[in-house]
Amino acid sequence: MNYKEYLGDLIGGGLMIRESQLVAQLLLQKPDKAAWDEAIIQQNILQKRSDASAKRNAATIRTRLSGVNDEYLEKLAFGNTEISTQLMFAATLMNSTMLADFMRTVVLDAKRLFRQSLDSSDWEHFWLQRSRLFPELATMTESSTYKIAQVAMKCVADAGYIESTRSKTLQNVYVQPDVRALLMQLGREDIISAMEV
Numbered sequence: 001m002n003y004k005e006y007l008g009d010l011i012g013g014g015l016m017i018r019e020s021q022l023v024a025q026l027l028l029q030k031p032d033k034a035a036w037d038e039a040i041i042q043q044n045i046l047q048k049r050s051d052a053s054a055k056r057n058a059a060t061i062r063t064r065l066s067g068v069n070d071e072y073l074e075k076l077a078f079g080n081t082e083i084s085t086q087l088m089f090a091a092t093l094m095n096s097t098m099l100a101d102f103m104r105t106v107v108l109d110a111k112r113l114f115r116q117s118l119d120s121s122d123w124e125h126f127w128l129q130r131s132r133l134f135p136e137l138a139t140m141t142e143s144s145t146y147k148i149a150q151v152a153m154k155c156v157a158d159a160g161y162i163e164s165t166r167s168k169t170l171q172n173v174y175v176q177p178d179v180r181a182l183l184m185q186l187g188r189e190d191i192i193s194a195m196e197v
Helices: 003-007 017-028 033-042 051-064 072-078 079-095 097-112 120-133 137-138 142-157 179-185 189-195
Strands: none
Touching: 003 097, 003 137, 017 033, 017 051, 017 072, 017 079, 017 097, 033 051, 051 079, 072 079, 072 179, 079 097, 079 142, 079 179, 079 189, 097 120, 097 189, 120 137, 120 142, 179 189
């Protein structure tokens, strides 16, 4: 695995639950490029202000959902908010091994030590540690690493593990049985372990 695969599409934004449900519905229709562009750009199903942001958000979501099956997409598209949120977080963790490792190490350790919250230095220390494994991470621009840190915390907050990106107060999240079953079906016990912190 190279550093780009390890990082995944983490710079692409938070979980975007409403948009993810719409993209999942679209993916279930197996659209060709013309049908995809028609829905994302002409119909603007994501209700974005510009074609560029609609394309960017849709591409991020599509990338994150690339490793899941139709049953997963259906549950994401039509499930309740809690299930859809957990499924999108799981898909994001599958796409970004780095974020999954952050959950399994930093967030889990913070919980074990009964800490009340995370802080910005948690991600910074984690990034430095990972830069030893993937030296290319250390060569990224400051603006890129700042954006990645912001998005990582936003994903963790969107998924409910911290109260907000500002307070970073830790909260308990219980993996829903449907989510667990779908991840087991995909052979992704590693993602369950990243979510059960």
